[in-house]
Amino acid sequence: MTVTRFRDSARYWRTPLLPGADLVTAEYRDHAFTPHWHDAYTIPVIEAGAECYDYRGTHYVAEAGSVPVINPGELHTGARAVEAGWRYRVMYVPVDFIHDLATDISGRVQPLPWFEPGVIRDPVLADRLRRAHHLLEENAADPLAAEAALLDALSMLLVRYGRTRAAAQSAGSDDNRVATMKDCLTGDLTAPLTLAQLADAVGLSPFHAARLFAQTTGLPPHAWRNQVRLQRSLAPLRAGTSVADVAAASGFTDQSHFTRHFRRMFGVPPGRWQGV
Template sequence: MPTARSQLWRDPALPWVESRRACHSRACYKAHSHPTFSIGAVDAGSSCFSGAGDGQEHLTPGTLVLVPAQRVHACNPEPGQAWSYQMLHVDAGWLAQLRLESGLAAARPGAPARISREPALYREFCALNDLLFSAASSREKEAALVAFLGDHDFSAQPASLAAPSPALEMPSLRGLIEHIEAQDLAHLSLEQLAGQAGLGRYQLIRAFRAATGLTPHAYLLNARVNRGRLLLRDGLALADVAYQLGFADQSHFQRVFKAHVGVTPGQYRHVQ
């Protein structure tokens, strides 16, 4: 049986981007979202891509998945199988500015995910990611990223049926999500969130799940993991990050983090 392996790439000179490659992986992820625009590529094996609802799409090698910020999704191998994939994360604000310069619309946070099965686009993405993991200079990598992201109108790709865009129809929910992102995530409770939204707890769970694809509890866990990534990148110790984010202990933080990110907090923090 081939050995599973995973690589992370970051560069302090390019803080708005990071990439990951996994080979022969059997890891499964909980439904989650990122504050970044993300591009995933299936290299080998096949996987199931799902969104906020019950729908699924089967992805085969050579497929790209384009996931806007805050779009709830999960991509996991077929049951009992392994797969190989790549995942690029780009800061949503940085990308929006680049797309503006390029005359292209940036996918708004929460927009539908899109699926590309174009062989040429997949090959270009693989070449870009190979360059990111190489010993090339930061300037060369930045130029390649700018060219790739500015050259392609991702909105022309078909929208994923498994990850449509539920609407935040209630202004109170839009305000609540902004409130969550700005608060001390360690101490927010369901009761506090319901009060902030002017809803009962059960009403909030139903409305929040319909609007985001996650329950308030799952959304808070996801937000804590995303904030944990930032704290780990700043070099904070694992125990300090777990404490700041309100996890019961370091091992609890490690379990939740790996279920969302695919690597342990220690592995994530030590990438140079």
């Protein structure tokens, strides 16, 4: 029996019916996503094949018909779990939209919704998410139907699986040190920065500063900084700024360096992102 293999292909797009969101229709086989995060809720539905990913210290496999939700700011990977690869539809939904929807559903202000790690296996939810995504992709020929399907799908996700994350304990000295290091790393993304400078800012040795940062964020300081650079590059790319100029303004050494990291995170080169 011949097994059809998926090809590495992705289309990112936007719709006024879901302001600020990025949506993608994609299939992958050879591409593997390195550890990264998104500022939005990542809400995929696997249409065919299977994807595997590491998330919060556990390895998961999401097969066709499943919904592997990732919370905003959470480090995760992505790769094929079967020889053929996988095909999926994804909504990257802004935090404010999900928060406001949760408040509307309950009738009172809600804490920020949180989804437990793991693969959601709910055929009804998967079908509704797939239908909403498809209607939005059709360029909303019937915007009333598309928006109703979107709210129906996301409301079901929140009602069935939305939780409240346990309140964090009061920040200790290590939390404050990590916050200070993050401020140093993001203050000027184009400025050279050494590990010694980062360590001096928090009163630690370079070894202990690097270890504390990696233990807390899941990435070493330089990799975490590159993630921030990539996230901040999206808006100027959409605005039509050249890839070379965005690369320079984001603090990458050159355009090829920027393109390589961008492709690893988003599955497409930055030039494909422009015009989204």
